[in-house]
Amino acid sequence: MYARVLTWWTILRICLEERLVYRGDFWLGTLMRFLPIVTQVFLWGAVFAGMSAAAASANGEPRIVGYNYGDMIAYYLLTMVSRAFSSMPGLAAGIALQIRNGEIKKYMIQPVDLIGFLFLMRVAHKLVYYGVAILPFAFVFYVCRGYFPGWPPADVMFAFVVSLLFAFLLGFFLEATLGMIGFWFLEVSSLLFVYMLLNFFLSGHMFPLEMMYETLPPPWSTIVWLVPLQYLAYFPAAVFLQKVSGPELWQGLAIQGGWVLFFIFACRWTFSRGVKRYSGYGG
Amino acid sequence: MTERPAYGRVFWTFVRNSLIRDMMFPANFIIETLSSFGWVMMNVGFYLLIFEYTNKIVPIEENGVQVDPHAPWDKYQFFVFIATSMIINTIVQMFFMTNADEFSELIRTGNLDFALVKPIDTQFMISLRRVEWASLPSFLVAGILMAYALPRVDTFPPSAIIIALYLFYIVMGVAILYSLTIVLAACSVWLGRNSSIYDFWFYITTFSRYPMEIYTGSYGIWLQRFFTFFVPILIVVNVPARLLAKPLQPEYAYLAGFGILATLASLAISRWVFQRALASYRSASS
Numbered sequence: 001m002y003a004r005v006l007t008w009w010t011i012l013r014i015c016l017e018e019r020l021v022y023r024g025d026f027w028l029g030t031l032m033r034f035l036p037i038v039t040q041v042f043l044w045g046a047v048f049a050g051m052s053a054a055a056a057s058a059n060g061e062p063r064i065v066g067y068n069y070g071d072m073i074a075y076y077l078l079t080m081v082s083r084a085f086s087s088m089p090g091l092a093a094g095i096a097l098q099i100r101n102g103e104i105k106k107y108m109i110q111p112v113d114l115i116g117f118l119f120l121m122r123v124a125h126k127l128v129y130y131g132v133a134i135l136p137f138a139f140v141f142y143v144c145r146g147y148f149p150g151w152p153p154a155d156v157m158f159a160f161v162v163s164l165l166f167a168f169l170l171g172f173f174l175e176a177t178l179g180m181i182g183f184w185f186l187e188v189s190s191l192l193f194v195y196m197l198l199n200f201f202l203s204g205h206m207f208p209l210e211m212m213y214e215t216l217p218p219p220w221s222t223i224v225w226l227v228p229l230q231y232l233a234y235f236p237a238a239v240f241l242q243k244v245s246g247p248e249l250w251q252g253l254a255i256q257g258g259w260v261l262f263f264i265f266a267c268r269w270t271f272s273r274g275v276k277r278y279s280g281y282g283g
Numbered sequence: 284m285t286e287r288p289a290y291g292r293v294f295w296t297f298v299r300n301s302l303i304r305d306m307m308f309p310a311n312f313i314i315e316t317l318s319s320f321g322w323v324m325m326n327v328g329f330y331l332l333i334f335e336y337t338n339k340i341v342p343i344e345e346n347g348v349q350v351d352p353h354a355p356w357d358k359y360q361f362f363v364f365i366a367t368s369m370i371i372n373t374i375v376q377m378f379f380m381t382n383a384d385e386f387s388e389l390i391r392t393g394n395l396d397f398a399l400v401k402p403i404d405t406q407f408m409i410s411l412r413r414v415e416w417a418s419l420p421s422f423l424v425a426g427i428l429m430a431y432a433l434p435r436v437d438t439f440p441p442s443a444i445i446i447a448l449y450l451f452y453i454v455m456g457v458a459i460l461y462s463l464t465i466v467l468a469a470c471s472v473w474l475g476r477n478s479s480i481y482d483f484w485f486y487i488t489t490f491s492r493y494p495m496e497i498y499t500g501s502y503g504i505w506l507q508r509f510f511t512f513f514v515p516i517l518i519v520v521n522v523p524a525r526l527l528a529k530p531l532q533p534e535y536a537y538l539a540g541f542g543i544l545a546t547l548a549s550l551a552i553s554r555w556v557f558q559r560a561l562a563s564y565r566s567a568s569s
Contacts, residue, residue: 035486190314
């Protein structure tokens, strides 16, 4: 047991050091990621300003699916946070590539578990990322504090943190499972592109999902809520803004946790099935 | 030998070659086409969704006073804007983006040597080598959107002069974006890595995708000025789209005039940066 923990610790440390090589790139990259928010601030400002008096709610303030202007901007900022947890750039493509070029063999002959190793690598990556990104994030959130309705109560805050951690786990195991498809199809990049497309739309990264729910005809609107993608970006943000509350909140967290478990098993299962199929050609 | 290279014929060969290359892997080409179509449709979906909730977008008022009566964009005017934006961005993506991307790769690997020794202008060769045929369907979406929105704009039908000017300013817009692309790609000579540069291109151009009037208020006005006069990306879509959607507003005529100036300046600067970059290039490995 001790040896195992030591191995994991060593892997984590190596990954941490590896990640700290490109600090400058991180800073710049993170700050720039907020640039589109600036256009969103102005675009939504113009949208809300253009809404007619009829669309305004009882207190005279225009709202879209219950979001006022401040909520909308806060929503975008919060999805940035949840995506910082759930996005796994290059994970699925990396696994598929390792399967294709045969690099995956090293995990079969070494006493290192592929999924565990990748997981630690991501944890290290994210730890470094938050360590560096917290400054630009804090800065932007401080500048934009006026858009937020204020801190939510402690239990909501707790649920928010849990949903972020779940978002990380879900993002990891979902993408890893997708990468395992590489055992069956050697070229998965197009499939991943479709996934990215759906993810962008259905995770709530582009707009609050309620907007889609309200405008789409019935069968489609339910699908929006049924796919697990909403837990990658929309759900944590909605929790923080208290758009889901009470029993719905805990129910949502439970479903999110359920999806995490589902994809942990799916990932393990596809991996073991894939390894059985796998034949390592090439050197 | 001072014979002028046949630029037209070389370009035509590039165009044909790229198509042949794309057609070698038809399945891949179809998937790329579909995914580029998917992105465009998703964007259109986003705007359609927005206009479910409002019938015009208006800049935030300053002290309760709407300063500019021409500032609001209604649904159809806005869709003309979006279609224009799609046309310009698709042209840039189709002809220049892949090449700019490859340019930084050429620098990194040292393969730029091969381009440098060719008896043709290096910038021409680098910027037009590949044509991204898979972007073609985006034109179709832009065309449909335009066909839907334009007849519903008050000033329809546009006069012949307006149409000619529109096409002219589309070319200007493409030239501005091209200059920006080349400048950013050339920067990889000095930086080596260019991952952030590409994100940067994307993030900067997001500013050009909306009507410039939305940038108001104490910060917005500075953004508007910065992206009009310093990095003129707001000119790119705003001038042609305004011509078609809201023509004949004399207070915006200066923008059209400035657009030509901005385009010429951008092209000159990008040419200068490109040549500076080539001068600093020291090949690699080999």
